[in-house]
Amino acid sequence: MASSMICFFLLLLLPIAFSEPTRYWDITGHGENYRGLDRIEGTKFRIISQNEEQVEISFSRKWNGDSHSHFPLNVDKRYIIRTNTSGIYTYGIFERLPEWPEVEMGQVRIAFKLNPDRFHYMVVADDRQREMPTDDDRDIHRGHAKALAYKEAVELTHPRNPMFKNQVDDKYQYSCEIKDNKVHGWISTKSHVGFWLISPSGEYRSGGPIKQELTSHVGPTALTTFISGHYVGTDMETHYRTGEAWKKVLGPIFIYLNSDSTGNYPSDLLWEDAKQQTKEEVKAWPYDFVASSDFPSRKERGIVTGRLLVNDRFFTPGKSAYVGLAPPGVAGSWQTNTKGYQFWTKTNETGYFTIDNVRPGTYNLYGWIPGFIGDFRYQNRVDVAAGSKISLGRVVYEPPRNGPTIWEIGVPDRTAREFFVPEPYKNSMNPLYLNHTDNTDCGNDKQSYIQTVILSTQLELVTIAKTGSTLINIGDSTYEPTTWQIVFNLPYVNWRGSYTLQLALASASRANLQVRFNSEYSMPFFSTGNIGRDNAIARHGIHGIYRLYSINVPGRLLRTGTNTIYLRQAKVFGPFEGLMYDYIRLEEPSRD
Numbered sequence: 039m040a041s042s043m044i045c046f047f048l049l050l051l052l053p054i055a056f057s058e059p060t061r062y063w064d065i066t067g068h069g070e071n072y073r074g075l076d077r078i079e080g081t082k083f084r085i086i087s088q089n090e091e092q093v094e095i096s097f098s099r100k101w102n103g104d105s106h107s108h109f110p111l112n113v114d115k116r117y118i119i120r121t122n123t124s125g126i127y128t129y130g131i132f133e134r135l136p137e138w139p140e141v142e143m144g145q146v147r148i149a150f151k152l153n154p155d156r157f158h159y160m161v162v163a164d165d166r167q168r169e170m171p172t173d174d175d176r177d178i179h180r181g182h183a184k185a186l187a188y189k190e191a192v193e194l195t196h197p198r199n200p201m202f203k204n205q206v207d208d209k210y211q212y213s214c215e216i217k218d219n220k221v222h223g224w225i226s227t228k229s230h231v232g233f234w235l236i237s238p239s240g241e242y243r244s245g246g247p248i249k250q251e252l253t254s255h256v257g258p259t260a261l262t263t264f265i266s267g268h269y270v271g272t273d274m275e276t277h278y279r280t281g282e283a284w285k286k287v288l289g290p291i292f293i294y295l296n297s298d299s300t301g302n303y304p305s306d307l308l309w310e311d312a313k314q315q316t317k318e319e320v321k322a323w324p325y326d327f328v329a330s331s332d333f334p335s336r337k338e339r340g341i342v343t344g345r346l347l348v349n350d351r352f353f354t355p356g357k358s359a360y361v362g363l364a365p366p367g368v369a370g371s372w373q374t375n376t377k378g379y380q381f382w383t384k385t386n387e388t389g390y391f392t393i394d395n396v397r398p399g400t401y402n403l404y405g406w407i408p409g410f411i412g413d414f415r416y417q418n419r420v421d422v423a424a425g426s427k428i429s430l431g432r433v434v435y436e437p438p439r440n441g442p443t444i445w446e447i448g449v450p451d452r453t454a455r456e457f458f459v460p461e462p463y464k465n466s467m468n469p470l471y472l473n474h475t476d477n478t479d480c481g482n483d484k485q486s487y488i489q490t491v492i493l494s495t496q497l498e499l500v501t502i503a504k505t506g507s508t509l510i511n512i513g514d515s516t517y518e519p520t521t522w523q524i525v526f527n528l529p530y531v532n533w534r535g536s537y538t539l540q541l542a543l544a545s546a547s548r549a550n551l552q553v554r555f556n557s558e559y560s561m562p563f564f565s566t567g568n569i570g571r572d573n574a575i576a577r578h579g580i581h582g583i584y585r586l587y588s589i590n591v592p593g594r595l596l597r598t599g600t601n602t603i604y605l606r607q608a609k610v611f612g613p614f615e616g617l618m619y620d621y622i623r624l625e626e627p628s629r630d
């Protein structure tokens with residue numbers, strides 16, 4: 039790092055960052071007798087370790103049987119301060135005993151509210167950083183902003199800084215996939231200080247590598263979310279039954295502070311240094327200075343290697359595939375898992391993978407491969423013992439397919455990326471997305487277009503329809519289902535054969551997709567039933583939960599010549615029901 043960078047020490051920086059104590063762990067959810075938010079204040083303070091190099095302290099709380107005021111959980115919040123380290127590590131050990139009452143824990147996170155007089159510039163990624171509006175600018179009660187259709191979104195009608203006038207602000211504009219959500223934070227104007235939240239690992243998060251989570255947003259707020267239903271919704275496993283024991287170490291994360299004496303603002307140095315520090319933290323993972331025996335050291339963890347091949351009529355290496363170990367379950371169950379640890383990596387060009395630093399335990403090996411439909415799960419469970427090295431050798435994924443492709447729409451990659459997104463109103467947009475590129479290193483990209491339109495116009499337009507869904511506003515906030523047609527020609531039909539429609543969805547929110555063949559008004563031949571609460575449409579995502587339907591289509595439903603498939607999203611409550619397509623393919627009957 040440039041010599042101009044002076045690493046201040048913590049005690050100097052912390053009072054600058056916070057005007058008052060505004061950092062907390064919290065849980066949102068509900069149990070038998072209560073509902074709400076629990077700030078998890080510790081009731082017991084302990085020094086866990088203390089030497090020349092570091093101090094680890096604990097603020098803990100044991101559940102006292104009072105389910106009216108607290109979640110039935112034992113919580114041990116730890117903080118580690120190390121010499122010559124410009125920041126604080128923090129992690130939490132959460133535990134519930136089987137006999138405790140059932141509970142729903144929808145969200146567990148650490149939140150920081152920084153000093154609004156100082157922190158104005160937010161950085162989420164190289165191409166997602168800007169001067170931000172303030173909480174006050176979002177105040178609808180004082181007439182500074184106008185509420186929009188989705189609860190978190192406002193239009194900044196009278197911001198203090200005219201630069202933000204008429205822009206839409208919504209914290210979900212800054213969401214990021216977990217695999218990319220490693221560092222984000224704020225830069226202070228006055229003191230040239232950077233405040234960063236660094237997540238060196240995804241093991242303690244939930245929902246797998248492409249689950250999207252919030253990062254930083256107006257406040258100035260910075261969050262690390264461990265468990266949430268964002269972009270997944272009610273399908274997320276956040277319910278704990280009576281009889282169910284649970285223990286999980288959340289973190290450690292690193293709260294990093296840096297400063298820049300050059301006086302430049304906004305300082306590229308601070309962001310570059312924060313990224314560099316993130317690399318250091320990732321390299322040091324799993325940290326060897328964590329005192330809790332619930333956090334295994336590197337040598338107490340295992341390694342799993344193998345080579346993924348795909349057999350989609352012929353064998354190819356499963357290249358650039360996602361493979362991961364997650365708690366045992368059905369294929370794809372990692373998408374909704376919050377309770378266990380997950381360890382993900384990508385295969386190389388020839389399909390080889392190495393998953394390291396795996397905590398001892400029993401897992402399934404899961405995966406998916408861009409370019410192929412469906413979810414992979416290796417047939418055997420994988421038992422990882424401390425210090426073990428497990429070589430699985432060749433593992434083969436056979437994606438669903440019943441016959442050769444007749445036609446296909448889209449690219450199977452679990453996003454609606456290739457589908458049309460309507461043009462937004464440029465003057466209401468968040469300028470971060472004016473010059474959109476598809477290769478942002480942080481999750482959501484073009485979807486921000488979709489939602490800015492929706493939110494800024496209060497849904498006066500036909501909006502989501504073309505991204506793969508849904509509803510048309512026919513005035514007075516009344517919505518009607520829409521039907522898509524796929525028109526295609528078949529020179530020959532095998533009447534006795536069974537064709538297959540492979541239908542992959544990237545997202546669904548209270549939707550019901552009906553499929554009809556050559557008859558728009560008949561009873562649907564297939565319907566998904568009511569699916570999804572992932573809210574990805576309302577929250578600027580181009581993907582939520584992945585679903586694949588393999589629909590058998592008897593040849594008698596098809597015709598020689600022109601055919602039409604009608605796809606109707608039939609569910610209507612309000613503006614945000616809908617779905618997004620990932621990929622659609624029609625297959626000939628099997629030739630065997």
Ligand SMILES: *[C@@H]1O[C@H](CO)[C@@H](O)[C@H](O)[C@H]1NC(C)=O
Nearest residue numbers: 089090091092120121122123
């Ligand atoms: C901390 O930094 C100082 C100054 O660079 C150095 O003298 C000292 O040895 C360092 N201490 C540790 C524990 O690394």
Ligand SMILES: *[C@@H]1O[C@H](CO)[C@@H](O)[C@H](O)[C@H]1NC(C)=O
Nearest residue numbers: 385386387388389390391392
């Ligand atoms: C992929 O990894 C394997 C095993 O580590 C290695 O032998 C091979 O050279 C790698 N291939 C590429 C293209 O990097």
Ligand SMILES: *[C@@H]1O[C@H](CO)[C@@H](O)[C@H](O)[C@H]1NC(C)=O
Nearest residue numbers: 168468469470471472473474
């Ligand atoms: C977007 O691109 C145009 C033309 O390339 C440029 O003039 C403009 O400054 C860019 N806007 C932003 C916000 O980057």
